[in-house]
Amino acid sequence: MILIADSGSTKTEWRGIDHHESQSCITKGINPFHQNTEEILQILSEDFSLDRSLIKKIHFYGAGCASKDKTLIVYNALTNFFQTETIDIESDLMGAARSLCGTQSGIACILGTGSNSCVYDGRNIVDNVSPLGYILGDEGSGAVMGKKLIADILKGQFSKELTALFYKEHDTNPVQLLHNIYKKPWANRYMAQFARFLWRHQDWDEIDKFITNSFDEFIKRNLLQYNKVLQLKINFTGSIAYYFDSILKKALHKNGLKAGAITQSPMDGLQQYHSLQK
Structure with a gap:
């Protein structure tokens, strides 16, 4: 096996x-x-x-x-x-590239709890903008979306109606939010869970704008740094890319980029890749 x-x-x-x-x-x-x-x-x-x-x-x-x-x-x-x-260990980014592109060239991206991207030539990752983690980077990820959502809620950047809905659905308050982020381990996981709130209420104009801005930031600070970005298809794997695919595709189109495959998980693609490598 x-x-x-x-x-x-x-x-x-x-x-x-x-x-x-x-x-x-x-x-x-x-x-x-x-x-x-x-x-x-x-x-x-x-x-x-x-x-x-x-x-x-x-x-x-x-x-x-x-x-x-x-x-x-x-x-x-x-x-x-x-x-x-008999163990081969590679980065999750290589896994995404092999899953999404196989042996073809393309740009592979991860948008899940964290984010990352690379240019892949069909065998190797040939260019990569460092993601820098959820404190300094990870634009467009669940953790950073959650972090910015919480910050905007606490600083009164959303409407009173949406803010009240947030507190009601999560049965929380500012003190609990700050305690869980600063005093407990795995703050990135904690903040990423609030992406579900964005998904449930993406029909609100202010939420749609928030998500769009998050993807625009990922595109500007990562994808547009690659020389071949206009020639290659942009492929994605991860829950954020999968559940917000329509907003993501609009953001790519607005920036003149070509959307490729978007999958929830790289596993099916990896199974296919390794089956062909026998």
């Missing part, structure tokens, strides 16, 4: 492939910027439910896996848990 993992900050999707059959499970997110080897092992021990004895090779695509030192943290956890040394 070949095991493919797509890991973000919020969750990790695992899919075991044996000939034409597959089985899946979900664990908590794995990111070596936030977890050490022991903490990753704990997640696997608690949540992983597939039969480990059948796994012969692992392709792991993960957030935070772009450098050797961080990759080693994940590698040590995987070799310990799965008892196999």
